[in-house]
Amino acid sequence: MSEDNFDRLKKCAVEVLGVDADKITKEAKFADDLDADSLDLVEFVMALEEEFDVTVEEEELEGVETIGAAYDLVVGKL
Amino acid sequence: MSDAITQTDQTATPNRVAFVTGGSRGIGLACALQLKADGFAVAVGSRSEPSELADGLLWVPLDVTDTDSVDAAFGTIEEQLGPVAVLVANAGITKDTLVLRMKEDDFTTVIDANLTGNFRVSKRAIRPMMKARWGRIILMSSVVGTMGQTGQANYSASKAGLVGLGRSLAREFASRNITVNLVAPGPIETDMLAEISDAAREAMVGAVPLGRVGTPADIAAAVSFLASDGASYITGATIPVDGGLGMGG
Numbered sequence: 001m002s003e004d005n006f007d008r009l010k011k012c013a014v015e016v017l018g019v020d021a022d023k024i025t026k027e028a029k030f031a032d033d034l035d036a037d038s039l040d041l042v043e044f045v046m047a048l049e050e051e052f053d054v055t056v057e058e059e060e061l062e063g064v065e066t067i068g069a070a071y072d073l074v075v076g077k078l
Numbered sequence: 079m080s081d082a083i084t085q086t087d088q089t090a091t092p093n094r095v096a097f098v099t100g101g102s103r104g105i106g107l108a109c110a111l112q113l114k115a116d117g118f119a120v121a122v123g124s125r126s127e128p129s130e131l132a133d134g135l136l137w138v139p140l141d142v143t144d145t146d147s148v149d150a151a152f153g154t155i156e157e158q159l160g161p162v163a164v165l166v167a168n169a170g171i172t173k174d175t176l177v178l179r180m181k182e183d184d185f186t187t188v189i190d191a192n193l194t195g196n197f198r199v200s201k202r203a204i205r206p207m208m209k210a211r212w213g214r215i216i217l218m219s220s221v222v223g224t225m226g227q228t229g230q231a232n233y234s235a236s237k238a239g240l241v242g243l244g245r246s247l248a249r250e251f252a253s254r255n256i257t258v259n260l261v262a263p264g265p266i267e268t269d270m271l272a273e274i275s276d277a278a279r280e281a282m283v284g285a286v287p288l289g290r291v292g293t294p295a296d297i298a299a300a301v302s303f304l305a306s307d308g309a310s311y312i313t314g315a316t317i318p319v320d321g322g323l324g325m326g327g
Contacts, residue, residue, distance in 0.1 A: 037253065039251075
């Protein structure tokens with residue numbers, strides 16, 4: 001089930017961030033590894049909100065620097 | 079013009095879509111027709127359906143004070159023409175009266191339509207532009223945004239506010255190759271101008287260095303340029319098209 005969720009997140013990341021699927025690991029950092037800026041991150045989170053039907057508040061994005069952190073944040077709301 | 083667009087920008091879709099709000103008459107309609115002549119597929123939005131509309135323009139119902147209406151308008155355009163690449167945010171209203179007689183509602187209604195309305199429209203337009211890594215937003219300001227105008231405290235405030243909105247959008251989305259600029263018309267021959275008295279009109283024309291009222295086509299020419307590839311290095315700018323009325327402002 002959780003693998004499923006990660007695949008869904010991966011799909012969003014590939015689509016929004018325009019990177020190869022194999023670069024999307026839980027350790028991957030948005031800025032350093034994925035070349036994603038703050039606008040990319042907002043777009044990515046908006047895609048996740050749509051995909052998982054959750055709402056993420058602006059403050060919750062504070063300190064979210066890796067794919068894993070974004071995953072935990074979103075999956076924690078399911 | 080359309081040849082130039084396809085030749086100089088190979089990543090462009092051959093037929094980019096332009097959306098002009100308040101596009102069924104006056105300045106908006108002139109912009110729509112010019113963009114059509116430039117090779118864009120053009121949609122126009124307005125509250126009520128125009129009794130007649132030039133061939134080749136798609137009309138969509140649009141109330142910029144209603145987020146759902148804005149969303150529906152974009153949805154229809156995306157379905158029928160494709161994602162909007164050029165937004166001309168032109169819809170606006172006036173409720174002129176001296177401040178002492180201006181009800182708070184007269185003020186907030188104009189701000190909601192002219193300023194918040196263009197925020198709603200721009201916000202809805204941005205995501206597809208981000209995806210395309212190409213977009214142009216052109217906001218219709220006014221010379222009175224910087225000069226002020228007796229009887230137009232609400233309208234002037236809304237038009238000045240657009241400059242701040244436009245410049246902020248320009249900064250936020252520059253990295254996505256979206257430019258945001260403003261055009262600031264002076265007195266232009268439209269229904270809006272027809273509402274003022276002959277004396278006020280005469281005084282206004284007297285103050286214009288070029289000594290005449292402008293035409294909607296004068297504004298459309300500036301919009302056409304800002305939408306073209308020739309304007310790709312211009313963002314956050316306000317282009318006055320006012321016969322010199324506001325110069326130095």
